[in-house]
Amino acid sequence: MSTPSTASLYERLGGVYAIAAVVDAFIDRIMVNPKLNANPLVDEAHHRVPKAGFKYLVTEMVCMATGGPQRYTGKSMADSHRHLKITPAEWDVFAQDFKAVLDQFKVPEREQQELFELVGTTRGDIVMEEAPSARKAG
Numbered sequence: 001m002s003t004p005s006t007a008s009l010y011e012r013l014g015g016v017y018a019i020a021a022v023v024d025a026f027i028d029r030i031m032v033n034p035k036l037n038a039n040p041l042v043d044e045a046h047h048r049v050p051k052a053g054f055k056y057l058v059t060e061m062v063c064m065a066t067g068g069p070q071r072y073t074g075k076s077m078a079d080s081h082r083h084l085k086i087t088p089a090e091w092d093v094f095a096q097d098f099k100a101v102l103d104q105f106k107v108p109e110r111e112q113q114e115l116f117e118l119v120g121t122t123r124g125d126i127v128m129e130e131a132p133s134a135r136k137a138g
């Protein structure tokens with residue numbers, strides 16, 4: 001049995017420098033993934049949004065979500081993804097790339113699981129499960 005740790009996930013991941021390095025590699029990977037860019041709406045946005053700003057916002061968000069002192073200043077997940085019509089299959093491709101990068105950086109299993117739980121909480125705002133007209137307004 002492992003000793004329970006009181007350190008936040010942010011601290012266990014190594015803080016902002018380590019998180020920014022993982023986000024850097026992850027965004028480089030997803031932005032050129034042909035399976036994600038097969039969605040023309042995602043492809044268009046991936047070529048319009050400057051990578052550096054995207055990495056900045058995702059780093060802020062991961063730092064905040066893991067218990068760091070940063071505050072996320074970007075749009076809500078629903079507002080920044082609704083127009084992309086992301087499918088469950090595309091979400092799975094995204095998750096596979098995430099896992100590959102966490103493995104590449106040798107993030108331990110426990111921290112990977114906690115990250116996947118956090119990422120999973122946003123799925124409902126990002127993945128379009130039904131026609132937009134069927135979604136509740138507001």
Ligand code: HEM
Nearest residue numbers: 036042045046049057058074075080086090091094119122
């Ligand atoms: C947990 C999962 C995800 C997180 C945390 C996340 C995070 C973000 C953030 C922080 C932004 C910028 C918001 C802003 O501009 O203020 C964004 C935009 C974007 N995301 Fe995600 N994202 C996730 C999943 C996905 C997936 C699965 C895809 C593609 C398949 C995707 C593609 C994009 C694209 C293309 C944009 C730019 C949209 C635009 O400006 O038109 N994201 N995301």
